[in-house]
Amino acid sequence: MSAYAMTVSITIGIYVILAISLNIITGYAGQISLGHAAFFGIGAYASGMLATRLGAPFFACLPFAVVVTGAVGAILGIPCLRVKEDFLAITTMGINFVVQAIFLYIPFFGGALGIANIPAPSIHGAEMTKSAYLAMVLLFVLFAILVDGWLTRSWAGLALASIREDETAAEMSGVNITRFKVVAFVLGSAMAGLAGSLYAHFMSFISAADFGFTESIVILSMVVFGGIGTLRGPIIGAIILGLAPELFRPVLDYRTFVYGTMLVLLMRFQPQGLLGLDSFIVRNAKRIFTRRAA
Amino acid sequence: MEHLLEIDAISKHFGGLKALENVSFTMDRGEILGLIGPNGAGKTTLFNLITGRYPVTSGTIRYNGKDLSGMGPSQVAAMGIGRTFQIVRPFAGLTVITNVMIALGVSHYAGFWNSVSRYRTPASLKAARKILARVGIAGYAQQKSENLPLGLKKHLEIARALALRPSLILLDEPAGGLRKEEMDRLIGLVREINGEGTSVLVIEHNMPVVMQLCKRIVVLDHGTKIAEGPPEAIRNNRQVVEAYLGRTGDA
Numbered sequence A: 001m002s003a004y005a006m007t008v009s010i011t012i013g014i015y016v017i018l019a020i021s022l023n024i025i026t027g028y029a030g031q032i033s034l035g036h037a038a039f040f041g042i043g044a045y046a047s048g049m050l051a052t053r054l055g056a057p058f059f060a061c062l063p064f065a066v067v068v069t070g071a072v073g074a075i076l077g078i079p080c081l082r083v084k085e086d087f088l089a090i091t092t093m094g095i096n097f098v099v100q101a102i103f104l105y106i107p108f109f110g111g112a113l114g115i116a117n118i119p120a121p122s123i124h125g126a127e128m129t130k131s132a133y134l135a136m137v138l139l140f141v142l143f144a145i146l147v148d149g150w151l152t153r154s155w156a157g158l159a160l161a162s163i164r165e166d167e168t169a170a171e172m173s174g175v176n177i178t179r180f181k182v183v184a185f186v187l188g189s190a191m192a193g194l195a196g197s198l199y200a201h202f203m204s205f206i207s208a209a210d211f212g213f214t215e216s217i218v219i220l221s222m223v224v225f226g227g228i229g230t231l232r233g234p235i236i237g238a239i240i241l242g243l244a245p246e247l248f249r250p251v252l253d254y255r256t257f258v259y260g261t262m263l264v265l266l267m268r269f270q271p272q273g274l275l276g277l278d279s280f281i282v283r284n285a286k287r288i289f290t291r292r293a294a
Numbered sequence B: 001m002e003h004l005l006e007i008d009a010i011s012k013h014f015g016g017l018k019a020l021e022n023v024s025f026t027m028d029r030g031e032i033l034g035l036i037g038p039n040g041a042g043k044t045t046l047f048n049l050i051t052g053r054y055p056v057t058s059g060t061i062r063y064n065g066k067d068l069s070g071m072g073p074s075q076v077a078a079m080g081i082g083r084t085f086q087i088v089r090p091f092a093g094l095t096v097i098t099n100v101m102i103a104l105g106v107s108h109y110a111g112f113w114n115s116v117s118r119y120r121t122p123a124s125l126k127a128a129r130k131i132l133a134r135v136g137i138a139g140y141a142q143q144k145s146e147n148l149p150l151g152l153k154k155h156l157e158i159a160r161a162l163a164l165r166p167s168l169i170l171l172d173e174p175a176g177g178l179r180k181e182e183m184d185r186l187i188g189l190v191r192e193i194n195g196e197g198t199s200v201l202v203i204e205h206n207m208p209v210v211m212q213l214c215k216r217i218v219v220l221d222h223g224t225k226i227a228e229g230p231p232e233a234i235r236n237n238r239q240v241v242e243a244y245l246g247r248t249g250d251a
């Protein structure tokens, strides 16, 4: 595998984790978020700053980033609890701009210079190779998939689904909707923090520009394109949309245009995405398989 | 012995609108109590107060002697009060059995270990199927609930309420929008559930249905209680007749 292919794979792996994490909040719990990159950024900054300022090893920075991002997710989730739909979309977008501005304008966070020289992880004093890093990212992807699978099979996952379907009916069925929305925000944010840490130590340089609103839309596009509310959807969405700019350069230059147009078209013609429940592909695949079986 | 439900001098104001004003009545264990009144009388609002959806403006609601004020809807549900909605609200995108599972989870949503445990266990599936069979929709378990006809959606809402193992269920116009046969099935079901020990507070516009189901009726009009008593007395109550004729000639 070439170094280039490995770089692309690591980036896609990080996007898969991001898409899975956003899908917990937006797909499972039904809470639209247009600011997911904020949590990606908080994880990256928490990890990068602990490493560069205090010289902490990667394997301490990563859990630190997860905990910090989860905690911030709980705090920032509070203003999100009382608002729905359009208002929630605007609130989360606002959170993204505020978090990005804090990174950019507060000197403690390195200002416009960002955080540089974030060390790559090392094991027994030897710096991790790129292929080892890729293997580690894939392990964390697997971890995210396992957490997701556990969630959807649990009573907590069922509670999230009920909130997505109908908050009032959920409450009257015994679901404490405040508690479970916080669960979704914390879990989704913490997982985005994990992705942020992996990103920071891979890039070695991060700045506020990496975690803007555009990035949030990219992550959301992956979830929606693949099929929101399923596990396979965000994975496939992140792989295809992560690969697209590499295979087809113009996509990179016009990324926001391409993704924006795609979102509009999907919402109009195929809101289930590529592999969502009831999507065109899944419906036809089911039909073909049942015909074979019959 | 104390009453099952005690509505004590309840008022609910929405800004200047007095949706309920100083309403009191009680309900005994095992009873089917009817709640009637013209449109906008405050019936659904009373359900929303009992279930903790809105806080009361003044007054107290006691259930099994316990004051419900300050409790959220999920806590009230966990105490064993189930409800259905005037305009049905099933979890539309989920299967019928999953709808029931969600309410069965009421005992699992509190503790951490409880809520992270698997929900599809042989025991929970069996319990859900039993409830579906109880309301006569076992054959639809795997259907998406939005695809059910209205009558069955109403049965599903009752199933979901029963999954809370309630001692009281609140039915908001269960017969509304149903055809005669559907209505008869539903009345039969409510009777059976009541026979098994669940008390029922039912809002209903269809007078024959109310008269068939209830031995006692409370009448609201403009947010106040104007009458209370057995069906015969209510039917012949001048104030009640005027309340209905005065506002909606066709009621």
Ligand SMILES: Nc1ncnc2c1ncn2[C@@H]1O[C@H](COP(=O)(O)OP(=O)(O)OP(=O)(O)O)[C@@H](O)[C@H]1O
Residues within 6 Å of the ligand: B014, B017, B019, B037, B038, B039, B040, B041, B042, B043, B044, B045, B046, B086
């Ligand atoms: N959330 C709310 N905010 C403001 N006003 C409300 C609210 N809920 C109910 N109301 C008002 O309170 C009054 C009583 O409404 P409610 O829904 O309780 O009537 P109802 O007796 O159930 O009538 P119907 O037979 O038409 O269902 C109405 O005037 C209604 O507009």
Ligand SMILES: [Mg+2]
Residues within 6 Å of the ligand: B043, B044, B045, B086
């Ligand atoms: Mg009503």
